[in-house]
Amino acid sequence: MPPLLTFARSQDIREADMDGMAALANTPSPRTLAPARSQPPRDDSAGDVFSRLGRSASFSKDAQIYGEGEPADYFYKLISGAVRTYKSLTGGRRQIDAFYRPGDVFGLAHGSEHTLSADAVTDVRVRLVRQRTVEALAQHDCELALQFWTLTREELRRSQGHLDLLAKTADERVASFLLEMAARARSEDEVQLSMSRQDIADHLGLTIETVSRTFSRMESTATIALPSSRNIVLRDRARLNRLNGDAN
Amino acid sequence: MPPLLTFARSQDIREADMDGMAALANTPSPRTLAPARSQPPRDDSAGDVFSRLGRSASFSKDAQIYGEGEPADYFYKLISGAVRTYKSLTGGRRQIDAFYRPGDVFGLAHGSEHTLSADAVTDVRVRLVRQRTVEALAQHDCELALQFWTLTREELRRSQGHLDLLAKTADERVASFLLEMAARARSEDEVQLSMSRQDIADHLGLTIETVSRTFSRMESTATIALPSSRNIVLRDRARLNRLNGDAN
DNA sequence: CGTGATCTTGAGGGAATTCAATGTCGGTGG
DNA sequence: CCACCGACATTGAATTCCCTCAAGATCACG
Numbered sequence: 001m002p003p004l005l006t007f008a009r010s011q012d013i014r015e016a017d018m019d020g021m022a023a024l025a026n027t028p029s030p031r032t033l034a035p036a037r038s039q040p041p042r043d044d045s046a047g048d049v050f051s052r053l054g055r056s057a058s059f060s061k062d063a064q065i066y067g068e069g070e071p072a073d074y075f076y077k078l079i080s081g082a083v084r085t086y087k088s089l090t091g092g093r094r095q096i097d098a099f100y101r102p103g104d105v106f107g108l109a110h111g112s113e114h115t116l117s118a119d120a121v122t123d124v125r126v127r128l129v130r131q132r133t134v135e136a137l138a139q140h141d142c143e144l145a146l147q148f149w150t151l152t153r154e155e156l157r158r159s160q161g162h163l164d165l166l167a168k169t170a171d172e173r174v175a176s177f178l179l180e181m182a183a184r185a186r187s188e189d190e191v192q193l194s195m196s197r198q199d200i201a202d203h204l205g206l207t208i209e210t211v212s213r214t215f216s217r218m219e220s221t222a223t224i225a226l227p228s229s230r231n232i233v234l235r236d237r238a239r240l241n242r243l244n245g246d247a248n
Numbered sequence: 249m250p251p252l253l254t255f256a257r258s259q260d261i262r263e264a265d266m267d268g269m270a271a272l273a274n275t276p277s278p279r280t281l282a283p284a285r286s287q288p289p290r291d292d293s294a295g296d297v298f299s300r301l302g303r304s305a306s307f308s309k310d311a312q313i314y315g316e317g318e319p320a321d322y323f324y325k326l327i328s329g330a331v332r333t334y335k336s337l338t339g340g341r342r343q344i345d346a347f348y349r350p351g352d353v354f355g356l357a358h359g360s361e362h363t364l365s366a367d368a369v370t371d372v373r374v375r376l377v378r379q380r381t382v383e384a385l386a387q388h389d390c391e392l393a394l395q396f397w398t399l400t401r402e403e404l405r406r407s408q409g410h411l412d413l414l415a416k417t418a419d420e421r422v423a424s425f426l427l428e429m430a431a432r433a434r435s436e437d438e439v440q441l442s443m444s445r446q447d448i449a450d451h452l453g454l455t456i457e458t459v460s461r462t463f464s465r466m467e468s469t470a471t472i473a474l475p476s477s478r479n480i481v482l483r484d485r486a487r488l489n490r491l492n493g494d495a496n
Numbered sequence: 497c498g499t500g501a502t503c504t505t506g507a508g509g510g511a512a513t514t515c516a517a518t519g520t521c522g523g524t525g526g
Numbered sequence: 527c528c529a530c531c532g533a534c535a536t537t538g539a540a541t542t543c544c545c546t547c548a549a550g551a552t553c554a555c556g
Contacts (some may be wrong), residue, residue, distance in 0.1 A: 089415060090493045095412050108404065111401065116408065135394070138397070139390055146393050152400045152401055154359075157358075157359070159411065161363070163343060163345055164343045166343075167414070168337065169544095197502075205414060206544080206545090207546080208504095209505085210543090213504080417511080444534070445534075445535060445536095457512085457513075457535095458512055458513075461512095461536080477521085477535060477536090
């Protein structure tokens with residue numbers, strides 16, 4: 001069951017303190033057509049904390065943002081790009097817990113030490129605030145405490161959803177993945193994948209070959225279309241939903 | 249991959265408002281010998297909320313405490329017995345997210361609707377408080393907000409830990425499970441399982457047969473002993489740790 | 497256009513599931 | 527007390543789904 005990971009990790013991390021704060025902080029670059037799926041209001045005042053007190057940092061593709069076991073000092077809000085959090089397993093295997101998109105906050109689970117690693121799927125810009133700062137402020141700012149509690153609850157729900165996913169068959173996992181990615185994208189049925197097949201495989205607990213084969217099979221049954229390997233069109237949502245568990 | 253679930257659900261739920269509050273609220277009945285493993289201080293003042301504002305309820309073995317899709321009104325604190333939370337999948341399959349023991353708080357992930365079901369593994373006593381009450385109080389009681397935030401973070405870490413588990417082989421999963429159960433018990437190397445093989449299987453994403461076979465194999469290699477099917481003795485922690493991922 | 501990285505496709509094998517019995521334990525009534 | 531029963535657990539044999547190994551195909555980039 002163990003997929004291998006073969007990753008070149010470019011280590012150049014550029015940091016830029018206190019630049020372009022409010023301006024970019026919450027602009028997920030509205031793109032093309034299609035009415036946006038109900039997105040939660042990402043612009044709560046927890047975002048404010050990142051703008052007011054945070055600093056910015058940039059990471060280039062495949063650079064590590066933090067690693068397991070390191071002291072966990074910060075909460076992160078993703079401004080642009082994509083991030084994956086994961087745990088390294090024995091034998092070079094890797095379990096990717098989540099992919100994050102602009103507007104998402106990550107690193108919420110961590111106590112004094114990181115239990116996960118995070119790195120940049122693409123070039124990335126984040127804003128970060130010290131956990132201690134937030135915790136200290138939250139002692140007297142209930143609003144803030146509630147916001148972070150809420151963010152953490154959402155993250156917990158997401159994590160639990162992912163658990164169910166790993167109890168499913170390969171087809172079901174891939175279907176779930178596609179539907180989730182589509183739900184997060186603005187475009188109705190077109191999904192732009194920022195991550196590799198290896199990333200997807202490590203997220204779904206499958207091998208790269210199984211993911212690829214499943215995509216191919218779905219294409220041959222007209223469930224999806226694959227204009228290019230990282231561009232997927234959902235052609236038969238009904239079937240995907242059925243696979244996903246909307247009553248079999 | 250789909251294990252079937254065959255469960256008789258006795259539906260008699262006895263509720264008892266406002267009885268035996270403080271007395272039982274935080275007494276995990278200290279048992280036998282052996283120095284307790286470092287237990288987190290379960291007696292934080294979030295527990296107070298359950299004592300002060302909550303009410304009690306009892307559920308008999310296999311009774312449902314709440315179900316997916318129902319409105320989520322309460323947070324729960326387990327007083328006695330054991331609880332499992334799970335998601336039902338297609339084909340009668342089930343993914344158990346967690347088992348809870350006395351002192352644990354559960355139901356933290358839920359927003360307006362339950363995303364998981366919970367039911368009683370054994371006869372159970374809980375205290376419950378309205379989510380709305382806690383949320384309302386937390387608006388002006390930062391202490392409280394922080395405590396629930398912290399509880400939620402711990403739950404998130406646990407959930408993420410479970411994710412890794414599901415990426416492992418059957419042997420590794422069972423080893424992880426045993427070590428976790430042992431860590432939560434007071435006794436050093438003796439584990440009393442309150443749940444069935446089916447529960448364990450659904451927790452680990454395996455079938456009942458695979459769990460059973462794995463136990464048997466571990467017994468034959470003197471890794472564990474099985475005085476009875478629900479009573480397991482860890483005889484070779486080193487080996488279990490190795491399986492679990494302490495460097496293979 | 498070569499060269500490497502990524503993705504796809506094929507063939508074979510292995511780990512866990514499925515199907516099917518058998519074994520064990522706790523309770524209940526003869 | 528012991529035979530019987532049902533629920534739960536174990537064990538065995540066959541199958542299946544996914545992984546592993548191994549080639550190709552495609553794409554990006556110099």
